[in-house]
Amino acid sequence: MxxxxxxxxxxxxxxxxxxxxxxxxxxxxxxxxxxxxxxxxxxxxxxxxxxxxxxxxxxxGDAARRLAGVGLQQKRRSMILDSLAHFRDAVGAPVYFAVYREGEIEVVGVSDTPANPACEEWADFRQTGYAHAIGQCLLGQLDEQARKDYYDRHPVEAITPFTVGDQRRLERRIGSLQRMQPVTERQEYALGTVCAAIPITAGGAAATMAISLPLHQENRLLYAVDRLQSEVGALLSTLSFSISI
CATH class of the missing domain: 1.10.10.10 (Winged helix-like DNA-binding domain superfamily/Winged helix DNA-binding domain)
Known part of the structure; x- marks a missing residue:
């Protein structure tokens, strides 16, 4: 000592x-x-x-306040990861939590297991929001001008044979989404993977929770996302902390 x-x-x-x-x-x-x-x-x-x-x-002084802030951030992240682990076990699939902050898509937390690994981020999630369920769900919560700003910085392009590589077609898809409707995608971001995301109201920011499954388990996707959506209300108070991280 x-x-x-x-x-x-x-x-x-x-x-x-x-x-x-x-x-x-x-x-x-x-x-x-x-x-x-x-x-x-x-x-x-x-x-x-x-x-x-x-x-x-x-x-x-400022240094002490910064130190306290780091500790609070770590505590919040721990709370989020604990909550995500609960839902991971409930739905039997990797669970993601993401927000749209300062013009970018940010995956705040991911919870998976060796038996059910998360989708590998082979292309930057922030720049390919048009191609995955997380990004499409977040973009669908933005107004038209905010989406245009995102497209201007990250132009829509096909990254797999299944990606909607045309901005107008993507906008039509996003425009057809109903409020609080899950967003699903099939091999648009990663071959051999299907994903679904649900919109979340957390603070004043666009947010989403999502799951991914290997293609051969596609028949489980809608059940898993329905289970997630039915239970997610209990998690919102915890997830709203992440908006300030």
């Missing part, structure tokens, strides 16, 4: 318990440290950006 690190952490804990900051003497007392030791560590923590001195009191 490194004593100086322990003492510094106790000081950080003491500072974090005071939203308006606290003076050195009070922090030393709360951390159980001699005042000279506390002064030395407070100066070091301030120099490194973990603390900031303001009108004679110490408050958390």
């Amino acid at each position: 490194i004593g100086s690190v322990q003492r510094a952490l106790r000081l950080l804990e003491a500072v974090s318990s005071h939203s308006d900051g606290a003076p050195a003497k009070q922090l030393a007392r709360e951390a159980g440290l001699p005042l000279p030791t506390a002064y030395h560590l407070l100066r070091t923590l301030t120099h490194e950006g973990y603390l900031r001195r303001d009108n004679g009191v110490f408050v958390l």
Whole structure:
């Protein structure tokens, strides 16, 4: 154990318990440290950006806030992956969660097993949204201008013999989707794979959950996505956290 690190952490804990900051003497007392030791560590923590001195009191600095933010992100991701694992086991297929954020498709989490592996990302999911169920489901939740912006940056093209490689045909397909209707695709992104995605309301962003199956299990696809859709409501409070990750 490194004593100086322990003492510094106790000081950080003491500072974090005071939203308006606290003076050195009070922090030393709360951390159980001699005042000279506390002064030395407070100066070091301030120099490194973990603390900031303001009108004679110490408050958390930007570095400490970034550290706390990383921990919160990790906790949120863990919650999401735990939830996805539950649904993976319920439907017996790999489960994906993705959002459309800042003009790009982002797969936030994937849960699979060795017996039921996820689809290999052989072509960048972000750039080929027109070819897979995840992307088509997200694009279907956008307005026409937002979709045009996506197509301008990622032109529609066939990446397998089954891909809808024409933007007008793709727009007709997306336009025919009913609200909350699952989106399915057959070998449009990856040969030998079928996928389905359902739209999700999570925060104010377009989001989706999806599953994939090997082609020879295609007869299970609709059952699996129906099962996912019937249970997904219980997961929404957890998934909405991911929008801020």
